[in-house]
Amino acid sequence: xxxxxxxxxxxxxxxxxxxxxxxxxxxxxxxxxxxxxxxxxxxxxxxxxxxxxxxxxxxxxxxxxxxxxxxxxxxxxxxxxxxxxxxxxxxxxxxxxxxxxxxxxxxxxxx
Amino acid sequence: xxxxxxxxxxxxxxxxxxxxxxxxxxxxxxxxxxxxxxxxxxxxxxxxxxxxxxxxxxxxxxxxxxxxxxxxxxxxxxxxxxxxxxxxxxxxxxxxxxxxxxxxxxxxxxxxxxx
Numbered sequence: 601x602x603x604x605x606x607x608x609x610x611x612x613x614x615x616x617x618x619x620x621x622x623x624x625x626x627x628x629x630x631x632x633x634x635x636x637x638x639x640x641x642x643x644x645x646x647x648x649x650x651x652x653x654x655x656x657x658x659x660x661x662x663x664x665x666x667x668x669x670x671x672x673x674x675x676x677x678x679x680x681x682x683x684x685x686x687x688x689x690x691x692x693x694x695x696x697x698x699x700x701x702x703x704x705x706x707x708x709x710x711x
Numbered sequence: 712x713x714x715x716x717x718x719x720x721x722x723x724x725x726x727x728x729x730x731x732x733x734x735x736x737x738x739x740x741x742x743x744x745x746x747x748x749x750x751x752x753x754x755x756x757x758x759x760x761x762x763x764x765x766x767x768x769x770x771x772x773x774x775x776x777x778x779x780x781x782x783x784x785x786x787x788x789x790x791x792x793x794x795x796x797x798x799x800x801x802x803x804x805x806x807x808x809x810x811x812x813x814x815x816x817x818x819x820x821x822x823x824x825x826x
Contacts, residue, residue: 632812643715643801643817644754651812689753697742697761697807698769699815703753 602627606690606702613680613709621675621705623664623690631694633657633666633673638687638704647675647688685709713737715818717802723824724792732787732821734802741807743785744815745769745777747798754801760785761807792825799823 607622625633632651636644648657653668662677673690690702718733736743741762746754756769760779774796776788785804789796802818 634814636815636817643819644803644815645817646814649812649814693812697805698744698756698759701754703751 602631602692602694602696602700604690604692604700604702606688606705609687609704609706611705611707613707615682615709615711616679617709619675619677619680619684619707621688621690621707623673623675623702625671625673625690625692625700627671627692627694627700629694630668631692633664634691634693634699635662635664635673635675636689636691636701638689640686644689680707680709682709682711715802715804715816717800717818717821719821720819721822721824723826724789725826726792726794728792729788729790730792730823732789732800732802732823734785734787734818735783736785736802736804736816737783738804738806738816739782740804740816741782742805742813743779744803744805745775745785745787746801746803747771748801748820749798757787757800789823794825797823797825 603626634649635647637647648659650657650666656665687704693699744759745757758777760766800821803815
C-alpha cells in the first residue's frame with residue numbers, strides 16, 4: 601500500500617538557518633503530494649502541494665519539488681523564523697482519495 | 712466561511728462513559744474524515760464518509776461509530792470510553808470532484824482525556 605516516510609525530529613535550528621525536511625513515498629500510479637503544517641494547539645493546514653512530477657509547490661518561503669525518479673518531496677526554506685516552529689506533515693493522495701500521512705517532523709527555531 | 716468546526720475543544724471522560732464529538736463544515740464538501748493524533752504518532756484515520764448516508768472504516772475504527780445524515784455534519788460517537796482513547800481528535804473535509812489533488816481542510820481539534 602501507499603506509505604510516507606519523514607525524517608525524525610525534532611529539528612532544531614537557529615533563526616535564519618536553512619531548513620530541509622526529508623520526505624520519501626511509496627505509491628502506485630501518480631499521487632498528489634502535500635505538505636501540511638500544524639502550529640501549537642491548532643489543526644493541520646495546507647502549506648503547499650504538487651500534483652505531478654517535476655512540479656514545485658511553494659508558499660510562505662517554503663518550497664518542495666515532486667521528484668518521481670527518487671520518490672521524494674523534500675521541504676526546504678532558505679531562512680527560517682521563530683514563527684515557523686511547528687510540526688510539518690508530508691502526505692500523499694492517490695486514486696483512493698484517502699490521504700496517507702507521514703508521522704510528522706517537529707521544527708524548533710531558536711532566536 | 713467558518714470552514715470546519717469541532718466541539719467541544721476539551722473534555723474529560725470517566726472510563727465507561729460515552730460521548731459524541733461534533734464536526735460541521737460549511738464548504739459543501741462531500742468527503743469528511745475523522746483522525747486521532749497521538750503524541751509522535753502522526754494521524755490515524757478512524758472513519759471517513761464520501762457523502763451523506765455513506766461511511767466506511769479507516770485504520771482504527773474499534774470503539775467508535777459515525778453517522779452522516781447531512782452533507783454538513785459528521786459526528787463521531789465514543790461508546791464505553793477507555794484510557795486508550797485519550798487523544799486529540801481532528802475532523803477534516805475535502806471536495807471529491809477535483810480528484811486526488813484536492814486539499815483537506817482540518818478543524819481545530821478536540822482534546823479528550825479518559826480517566
